[in-house]
Amino acid sequence: MLYVVIAFLWTAILLYLLLGGADYGAGIIELFTSENNKAQTRKTLYRAIGPVWEANHMWLIITIVILFVGFPDIYSRMSINLHIPLTIMLLGIIARGTAFTFRHYDAVVDDMQHLYNKIFAYSSFVTPFFLGIIAGSAVSGKIDPAATDFLSAYVFSWLDWFSVAVGLFTVTICGFLAAIYLIGETDNEKEKKMFVSKALRLNIAAVVCGGLVFIAATLEGIPLLEWVFGNAIGLTAIIAATLSLALLWFLLFKGGIGWIRLLAGFQVTMILFTTTVRHFPNIVILKNGGYLSLLEHRGHDKTIEALGWALLLGSIFILPALFYLIYSFQRKRIDVH
Amino acid sequence: MDNFIAARSQMALSLGFHIIFSCIGMVMPFFMAVSHFYWLRTNEVVYKNLTKAWSKGVAIFFATGAVSGTVLSFELGLLWPEFMKHAGPIFGMPFSLEGTAFFIEAIALGFFLYGWDRFNPWFHWFTGVVVGVSGLLSGILVVAANAWMNSPAGFDYVDGKYINIDPIKAMFNDAWFSQALHMCIAAFVATGFAVAGVHAVMILKGKNVYFHTKAFKIAALFATVAAVLQPLSGDVSAKDVAQRQPAKLAAMESHFYTEKSASLVIGGIPDLKNKEVNYAVKIPGMLSFLAHGDFTTEVKGLDQIPEDEQPPVAITHFAFQIMVALGMIMLSIAVLYFIALWKKKDWLTSRWLLKLFAMATPMGFLAVEAGWTVTEVGRQPWIINGIMKTADAVTPMPGIQYSFYLYTAVYVSLAILVVFMLYRQIKMVDKLYDI
Ligand code: HDD
Ligand code: HEM
Ligand code: HEM
Numbered sequence: 001m002l003y004v005v006i007a008f009l010w011t012a013i014l015l016y017l018l019l020g021g022a023d024y025g026a027g028i029i030e031l032f033t034s035e036n037n038k039a040q041t042r043k044t045l046y047r048a049i050g051p052v053w054e055a056n057h058m059w060l061i062i063t064i065v066i067l068f069v070g071f072p073d074i075y076s077r078m079s080i081n082l083h084i085p086l087t088i089m090l091l092g093i094i095a096r097g098t099a100f101t102f103r104h105y106d107a108v109v110d111d112m113q114h115l116y117n118k119i120f121a122y123s124s125f126v127t128p129f130f131l132g133i134i135a136g137s138a139v140s141g142k143i144d145p146a147a148t149d150f151l152s153a154y155v156f157s158w159l160d161w162f163s164v165a166v167g168l169f170t171v172t173i174c175g176f177l178a179a180i181y182l183i184g185e186t187d188n189e190k191e192k193k194m195f196v197s198k199a200l201r202l203n204i205a206a207v208v209c210g211g212l213v214f215i216a217a218t219l220e221g222i223p224l225l226e227w228v229f230g231n232a233i234g235l236t237a238i239i240a241a242t243l244s245l246a247l248l249w250f251l252l253f254k255g256g257i258g259w260i261r262l263l264a265g266f267q268v269t270m271i272l273f274t275t276t277v278r279h280f281p282n283i284v285i286l287k288n289g290g291y292l293s294l295l296e297h298r299g300h301d302k303t304i305e306a307l308g309w310a311l312l313l314g315s316i317f318i319l320p321a322l323f324y325l326i327y328s329f330q331r332k333r334i335d336v337h
Numbered sequence: 338m339d340n341f342i343a344a345r346s347q348m349a350l351s352l353g354f355h356i357i358f359s360c361i362g363m364v365m366p367f368f369m370a371v372s373h374f375y376w377l378r379t380n381e382v383v384y385k386n387l388t389k390a391w392s393k394g395v396a397i398f399f400a401t402g403a404v405s406g407t408v409l410s411f412e413l414g415l416l417w418p419e420f421m422k423h424a425g426p427i428f429g430m431p432f433s434l435e436g437t438a439f440f441i442e443a444i445a446l447g448f449f450l451y452g453w454d455r456f457n458p459w460f461h462w463f464t465g466v467v468v469g470v471s472g473l474l475s476g477i478l479v480v481a482a483n484a485w486m487n488s489p490a491g492f493d494y495v496d497g498k499y500i501n502i503d504p505i506k507a508m509f510n511d512a513w514f515s516q517a518l519h520m521c522i523a524a525f526v527a528t529g530f531a532v533a534g535v536h537a538v539m540i541l542k543g544k545n546v547y548f549h550t551k552a553f554k555i556a557a558l559f560a561t562v563a564a565v566l567q568p569l570s571g572d573v574s575a576k577d578v579a580q581r582q583p584a585k586l587a588a589m590e591s592h593f594y595t596e597k598s599a600s601l602v603i604g605g606i607p608d609l610k611n612k613e614v615n616y617a618v619k620i621p622g623m624l625s626f627l628a629h630g631d632f633t634t635e636v637k638g639l640d641q642i643p644e645d646e647q648p649p650v651a652i653t654h655f656a657f658q659i660m661v662a663l664g665m666i667m668l669s670i671a672v673l674y675f676i677a678l679w680k681k682k683d684w685l686t687s688r689w690l691l692k693l694f695a696m697a698t699p700m701g702f703l704a705v706e707a708g709w710t711v712t713e714v715g716r717q718p719w720i721i722n723g724i725m726k727t728a729d730a731v732t733p734m735p736g737i738q739y740s741f742y743l744y745t746a747v748y749v750s751l752a753i754l755v756v757f758m759l760y761r762q763i764k765m766v767d768k769l770y771d772i
Contacts (some may be wrong), residue, residue, distance in 0.1 A: 054446060055443040070426070079421070098754070306434050328455070
C-alpha cells in the first residue's frame with residue numbers, strides 16, 4: 001500500500017504541475033501580452049480555464065493531505081524551514097483565485113477591472129515562482145534542522161541561486177504549457193498564431209532557464225548533473241524529452257493540437273521523472289547530508305493502509321467525473337457573455 | 338505580540354474567515370436546487386433568474402472559500418508543526434476522504450456554473466445537488482477531525498509516544514456526531530438567515546419585490562426549520578461536552594465550584610478573583626439537568642481542574658452566552674414565521690415580520706463564530722485534549738506576528754471586496770434579469 005500512496009503523491013504533483021501549471025501559465029501569458037490583444041486573450045483564457053480552475057488546484061490539496069497524513073515528518077520539516085516561501089505562495093494563491101473570479105463576476109464593469117487584472121497577472125507569476133523555489137530547496141541540501149539563527153534556519157534554507165533558478169524554470173514551464181493549451185482553445189486565427197509564437201518563445205526560455213538551473217547547481221555544489229545523467233533511466237528520459245522537443249517544434253508549424261499537447265505533457269512528465277527518480281525515496285535533502293525519505297519517514301502502517309484505500313476509493317469517483325468535465329467543455333465550447 | 342499569541346490569533350482569524358464561506362458553500366447549493374427545481378417544473382422565469390443570480394453570488398463565495406481553505410491546509414503545518422507531526426497520521430483519515438469530497442464538489446461546480454443550456458436540464462440540476470451534498474460531506478469530515486482534538490481516540494499514548502494507531506477509530510471519536518450535527522444545522526441557520534435577511538431588506542425597499550419574495554420564501558423556510566432544530570442539537574452537544582470536557586463546560590457556565598443540583602447561569606459577568614458571577618440569572622438545578630439529564634447530579638466545577646489546565650473562563654462564558662442568546666432570538670423569529678404560515682397569513686405581507694428578518698441577517702454567522710470560540714478556546718490550554726498542550730505545538734519560527742498582520746490585512750481587504758461585489762450584484766438585479 002505504501003507504493004500506492006507514493007504513486008498517488010507523485011501523480012498528484014505531476015498533475016498539479018501540468019494542469020495547475022497551465023492555469024498559472026495562462027496568467028503569465030496575459031502578463032506578457034501586448035495591451036491591444038489583452039482583452040481578446042482574457043476572453044479565451046476565461047473560456048479555457050473558467051470551468052476547470054477549481055478542480056486543477058485540488059491536486060495541490062491532495063498533495064498536501066498525502067504529505068501530512070502519510071509523511072508527517074516531511075510535512076512538518078518543510079513547514080518549519082520553508083515557512084516564508086510557503087506563506088508567499090499562499091498569499092499568491094489567495095490573490096490569484098479571488099481576482100480571477102471577481103473580475104468575471106463583478107456585476108459592474110469599471111476601473112476595478114484594472115485592479116483585478118493586475119492582481120491576477122502578477123500573482124500568476126509569483127505563485128509558481130515560489131512553488132519552484134520550494135521544490136528546489138527541498139533538494140538543494142540547504143535545510144538545516146539544527147540551525148538556530150534566523151537567517152540560516154528560515155531564509156538561506158530556500159534563498160540560493162539554485163532554488164531561484166528552479167523557480168524561474170517553473171514559471172517558464174507553466175507559461176509554455178499554457179501557450180500550448182491555449183492554441184487549441186481559440187478559433188481566432190490571429191490569436192492562434194500568437195499562442196504558437198508564444199509557445200516557441202516560452203519553450204526557448206524554458207530551455208535557457210533549464211540551463212541556468214544546471215549552472216546554479218554547479219555553483220551551489222549540488223550534484224544535479226550526476227543525478228540527471230548519471231544513470232540509465234534518467235538519461236533515457238532526458239533523451240526522449242529532447243527528441244520529442246524537435247518533433248513538437250515541427251508539429252507546431254504543421255498543426256495537430258492533440259499531439260502537440262500530448263508531447264508537451266510528455267516533456268514535463270519526463271523532467272519531473274528524471275529529477276525525482278534518482279534520489280527516490282529521499283524527497284528532502286538536509287544540510288547535514290541526511291535525508292527525509294518516503295520509505296523511512298512515513299506514518300504508521302495502519303495509517304498508510306487507510307490512506308491508500310481512501311485514495312483508491314476517491315479516484316473511482318473523481319477520475320471519471322473529471323474526465324467527463326474536461327471532455328464536455330472541450331467539445332461544447334462555452335461562450336462567455 | 339508574542340509568537341504564540343500571534344500563531345493562535347492567525348489560526349483563529351483564518352478559520353473564522355473560512356467558516357463563513359464554507360457555510361455558504363454547504364448550504365446555498367440547496368437553495369439553488371430548490372429554485373432550479375421550481376424553474377424546471379413550473380417554467381416560471383423568475384426561478385431561473387433567481388437560480389442564476391444566486392449562483393453568481395455563490396461563485397464569488399466559492400472561490401474565496403476554496404482559497405482560504407487551501408491556506409488552512411498549509412497553515413496547520415506552518416503554525417503547528419509539532420502537532421501535525423504527531424496528529425497528522427492519526428486524525429488524517431477525514432482529511433483524506435475530504436479531499437475526495439472537495440474534488441467532486443469542484444467538478445460538480447464546474448458543470449453547474451458553466452452548464453446552463455448545455456446539458457440535459459435534469460443532469461444540470463443534479464450537478465447542483467451534488468455540489469451541496471459533497472459540500473455538506475466535507476463539512477462533516479473536517480468537523481470530525483476537529484472533534485478528534487476535543488476527544489482524542491484511535492491511539493494509545495505511552496511515554497510520550499503515540500502507538501497502536503487506528504485512523505478509523507480516530508475519525509469516529511466520541512465527539513464527531515454531536516459536533517457534525519450541530520455544525521451542519523448551524524450552517525443552514527446562518528446562511529438561511531443571512532440570505533433571507535438580505536432579500537427582506539430588498540422587499541422593504543420595494544425593489545423587484547416579486548423576485549425577492551420568491552427568494553425570501555425559500556431561504557426563510559430553510560432558516561426557520563433549522564433554527565428550531567438547533568437548540569435541540571445544542572442540548573446534545575452540551576451533554577456531550579459535560580462527559581468529555583468538564584473543564585470546557587465549567588468555563589462555558591462560569592461554574593467555579595463542584596456541586597450537586599448545579600444552577601444554570603444565564604448572562605452575567607464572571608469575576609475570576611472572587612470566583613463568582615455577577616448580574617446573572619440563575620436557575621437552580623437546571624445545569625445538572627441539562628448536562629446530565631437529572632436535576633441533582635453533581636457537575637464538576639473549575640475547582641477540580643488544576644489551575645494550569647483551565648481554559649480562559651470569561652471568553653468561553655461570553656461566547657457561549659452570545660451563541661445561546663442568538664439561538665433563542667432566531668428560534669422566536671422562526672416560531673412567529675410558522676404561526677404566520679399556518680394561522681395568520683396576513684403577517685406574511687406585514688412589514689414588521691420582514692424587519693425582524695432584516696435585523697437577524699448577521700445573527701446566524703455571529704452565533705457560528707461564537708460557537709467555535711466556545712469549542713476552541715474552551716479546549717485550551719490543550720491542542721489535543723489532555724495529551725498535547727497548544728504551547729508545545731507552535732512553530733519555532735519567530736516573527737509570526739508579522740505574518741498575522743499580513744493575513745489580517747489580506748482577509749480584511751477580501752472581506753470588503755466580497756461585500757462590495759455582493760452589493761453590486763444585488764444592485765444590478767433588475768438590469769441583469771428581465772423582471
Ligand atoms: C447558528 C449557529 C448556532 C446556534 C444558534 C447555536 N449554536 Fe451551538 N455551536 C455552533 C453554532 C450554533 C457552532 C459554530 O456550529 C459550534 C462550534 C463547534 C460545533 O460543533 O458547533 C457550536 C458549539 C456548541 C457547543 C460546544 C460543542 C463542543 O465543543 O463540542 C455547545 C455545548 C453548543 N454549541 C450548544 C448550543 C446550545 C445549547 C444552543 C441553543 C440555542 C446553541 N448551541 C445554538
Ligand atoms: C471553522 C471553524 C473554526 C473556528 C472558527 C475555529 C476557531 C479557532 C480559534 C478561535 C482558535 C484559537 C483558540 C485559542 O488559541 O485560544 C483555534 C485554534 C485552533 N484550531 Fe480551530 N476553529 C475552527 C475549526 C477547526 C478545525 C476544523 C480544526 C482542525 C481540524 C481546527 C484546528 C485548530 C488548531 C490546530 C488550533 C490551534 C491550537 C489551539 O489553539 O488549540 N479548528 N481555532
Ligand atoms: C469547521 C470547519 C470547517 C468547515 C465546516 C469546512 C467546510 C468546507 C466546505 C463546505 C468547503 C467547500 C465550500 C467552498 O469551497 O466554499 C471548504 C473548502 C475548503 N476547506 Fe474547509 N471547512 C472547515 C475548516 C477547514 C480546515 C480546518 C481546513 C484545513 C485543514 C479546511 C480546508 C479546506 C480546503 C482545502 C478547501 C478548498 C476546497 C475546494 O477547493 O473546494 N477547511 N471547507
